[in-house]
Amino acid sequence: MATTTLARQRRSLRRIALAAFTAAALAAAGLFALTPAQAQPNGFHVVGSDLVDANGNVFIMRGSTHPYEWYRDRDQSISDMSDLGANTVRVVLGSGQQWGPTPAANVEAIIADCKANRVVCVLEVHDTTGYADTSAPNAASLDQAVDYWISIQDALEGEEAYVIVNIGNEPWGNANVAGWEPAMTAAVQRLRSAGFEHTLIADAPNWGQDWTNTMRDGQAAQRIFDADPLKNTVFSVHMYSVYAQPQTVIDYFDAFEAKGLPLIVGEFGEDTPTTIEAEAQARGIGWIAWSWSGNSGGSHDQVINFDPAQMRPWGERVFHGANGIGATAERASVFGDDPDPTTTEVPTSTEPTTAPAGDCSAVIVIVNDWGSGWQGNVRITADAAAVDGWTLRWTWSGATTVTSSWNAGLTQSGSTVTATDVGWNATVATGQTRDVFGFIGSSPAEAPEVTCSAA
Known part of the structure; x- marks a missing residue:
């Protein structure tokens, strides 16, 4: 997508303003000082521990993950998940170190698909998975992930009300976990300096599971949040075997609740207790399940071969469980009554029977x-x-x-x-x-x- 003169001017003005603010703040107090109310008013933003949409309404994620970069031809997946009630779809992209890179034009098409189906797009770079571990020698650094986001910035410009940027999937392994905080801080600040005003998601270390409680305990998460001049960063933990016991889920939620910072469960699988969904519903915590389909050997697939008619028990739990998507998901209010201002979604289906006229x-x-x-x-x-x-x-x-x-x-x-x-x-x-x-x-x-x- 070609960069227009207007787009360049907008980004330039934002960068100048942000640079001026940063210099003043650092000189005055050694930290960034914007309040949550000053975060991007035209898009998603954080207020307290809540994620709020552009209309000022609290938005709680309920969705699944589309492994787009590995299955680019499965272009019905977002629509299928939306039809089942999902209000959010997390989309796997590649930055070029392990997969992809996903072209900007493809990202534009993904965003258009999300908007047409009234789901919030959480876009994530998957190449960072397990960085710093010897078992992930080709993993991208968070700095390389930011390079990718900047390379497709034109595709994301103006989509702050519909798109959330998950900077990097599970962007730190188990080695030298102390390195996660400075790397994440630098990534957030680089994105803001580049003009990104989107809500950002910061995944935990330890392959996302934070079993060392690096993100849960101490002040690392607070320092990362404070380093964001827009105060618009959400934290994400991935819950798999580390959280096999209900109390481990409760303890994590309790600890983060005490911090007053925004948290989501950015991934969880069928080997976890339903405590995740129940406690998330009670506390207003968003979640995104892993994943729609395409996993090796079928493990963690919600449907077989991307076919919603072949739903596995894991999919039944995610979409039709007592605290699943069907029972708890609410669309983001930014979509209003019309699926899209320029697009009317017409399912390929049997012609509907016309009902008698009346008040409706x-x-x-x-x-x-x-x-x-x-x-x-x-x-x-x-x-x-x-x-x-x-x-x-x-x-x-x-x-x-x-x-x-x-x-x-x-x-x-x-x-x-x-x-x-x-x-x-x-x-x-x-x-x-x-x-x-x-x-x-x-x-x-x-x-x-x-x-x-x-x-």
């Missing part, structure tokens, strides 16, 4: 039918006036039932189904159509007439 109308869209079950999305149109709260009812003609659902309060009495909004998806603007929730049904697939009543 609704249809069931058959998104995917695999014989033994099927996925339906429910779409509401506000016909004559804006809708702020809705109740839907339909009756199956045969033996079909809803086996699981997400983003709706749903009850079944015999063959009749009643669904209500869950608050965040209650509104539909006048004349607009909005996908409001989804479900998995037993066979046979059908799309009966739906009655929609507005509150």
Whole structure:
């Protein structure tokens, strides 16, 4: 993507302002002093221990990871995860030391795909995995990761409301762990000096698991946060075997809560306790599960061969568990009522049945039918006036039932189904159509007439 004169000017002005601020702050106090309220107002920013979107609403990540750099042709993955209710997709990129580099044009396409599907894009450089360990001799340094981010900066410019930058995946191994803090500090400061205003994610050392408690205990995380002039850095721990016991999860969350710093679980796998999801929900902590598909031997795959119709038990837990994505995820408010100002997402599916006109109308869209079950999305149109709260009812003609659902309060009495909004998806603007929730049904697939009543 060519750099426009305007883009150069914007970045130049920001760098001048940031440099002036940095010099003044260092001279006055030896540290950066911006408050959280001064962080990027047009994008995601940190307030206290919360991640807040550009509209000022708290955003809690609930998502999975798309291994894009290794499977560039699997371009339906982001859409599939969104259809299952994910509000965030973490995307694997390569910086050129081990994989890639992922071209800027590809990154632009990924961002457009995320926006069209109303999911927040967390972009991460994977080449840094295990840096400093002899078992990862080709791993990129955080400095090399920053070189890559700067090389694709034009693709990220202006996307602060939709894109979060995960500087480097598991960017330090188990050797010389003390080196993690200065390397991460330098990476944050270089990105800010280059003009990046996005929320940044700093992964923990020890291959992300922080078993030495380098990030959890002491003041390392606070110093890194303070070194960010925008005070817009979120910390990420990866929970695998180190957190196999529920108490280890609770202890980590307790320790970080005491710091008052923003934390997410940037990865976790099927070998961990459901305490992660339960405690994260209770505390308002975001999480991103590893991973959608494509893992060697299938370990940690949520679906087989990138096919949402072939969901593994791990995927059922992530998407349909008691504290999974379907039950807890809320879209970022920056997406509003329309999936995208210029794009209308139309699933390749069976034509929906048209419902009678009224204060609102609704249809069931058959998104995917695999014989033994099927996925339906429910779409509401506000016909004559804006809708702020809705109740839907339909009756199956045969033996079909809803086996699981997400983003709706749903009850079944015999063959009749009643669904209500869950608050965040209650509104539909006048004349607009909005996908409001989804479900998995037993066979046979059908799309009966739906009655929609507005509150």
